[in-house]
Amino acid sequence: MFDIKIFEEMDLNEKYENMVSMLEALISDETDFITNLSNASALINALVGRVNWCGFYLMKNGELVLGPFQGMPACTRIQVGKGVCGTAVEDKKTLIVEDVHKFEGHIACDSASNSEIVVPIIKDDIVYGVLDIDSMEFGRFTSLEKEYLEKCVYVLNKYIDWINI
Template structure:
């Protein structure tokens, strides 16, 4: 899991600690790509049982690959396509227990079995999405959804 976090601590507290660490890490830095890069590295360190974590950013009406940790990924995703494009179009978090059952899933890494995607919205403008994949089915929970939405809220202050 995450350095400095007690494994016995409940998930809500872990996510609060994660958000606080993100806020401190990004304090004073204004460069969007540096902040997204450090955010993806922090999440990669926080989570176990994942194989990809990163960001897709809005660019001329589509999602374009941003900072990430993991294997090479799809570069462009149209809105409404795949899990990322669907979450972006709906402007809501999507948890997919089995990506193979998701209509129109875009398979960038055949090892990915489940996924969570959180939209990044600032001043009612969609900036992009946070995407996390796991090689395990049903990896992500409602607790992850709440914790990651809070993480993105903190991140948005630094974008």
Template sequence: MIKLNAVEKMTSEQKYKYMLILLEGQLSSEKNDLANLCNATAIIKAIMDRVNWAGFYILRGNTLILGMFQGLPACNRVEVGKGVCGAAVTQKKPQLVENVHDFLGHIACDSSTNSEIVIPIIKDDVVYGVLDLDSQEIGRFTKLEEKYLVEFVDILNKYIDWSKV
């Protein structure tokens, strides 16, 4: 159970550590990957401030297909190499974009989004997709969020069979 009153009094780093504990608890007690990914996005939205969209894109061939998410409807498909999500797959590294309007080729699924962070999902050297977060606030995401979202994906990789998602 997420105690939101307690979370409101935490520092950002305390919130992110708590987010990882919640994720580990969720994944260790449920075996269904779809249920776990749905709850993973809900955990992010419950814990992280000023995030208007959080979700997954799953790689199928050369296309990222929209997966589980929290937020407004989003782009159904993103080609590898296109936009921030496609860049994360191509470069196999996190993309931290302070202002999406300065990112050449940014794909605007929600015109109110101003910053974005994308963490590639890589397990055993295979890219399975990305974890994507958007914010209406320019400069919302920092290296702190990147650090904890990389750890978030590492925990997912311990439990999720991405080849079956």
């Protein structure tokens, strides 16, 4: 049973450290990638907070395709180099966008989104997808979220066999 109340008294560092540990505990004994990405999006969505969308896009046939997520219905396909997600794939680096309306080529799936962080999922120099999180707040994401979300992707890479998806 998951009880989010246990995190109410924790500072952000402690909360995020627990998020990474819980993610590893959730996925370490499970081999189904849909199950693992579903639980990852639910956990991250619950613990990062103040977000309106949290999920994954996976590389398939040279484009990003919508995977497990929490939030409103989303764009189903994103070309590499397009929008924040496609740019993160092309650049192979995490992007934090304080105001998505000022990001040239931003793809607005949810009109309520104002800021975004996208962490590419890279293993052995191959991009397999992205972890994408949106917030209704401008400037919501900081280097702290970047650090811990990259740790979450590291845990996913440890247990998910991306090549066979």
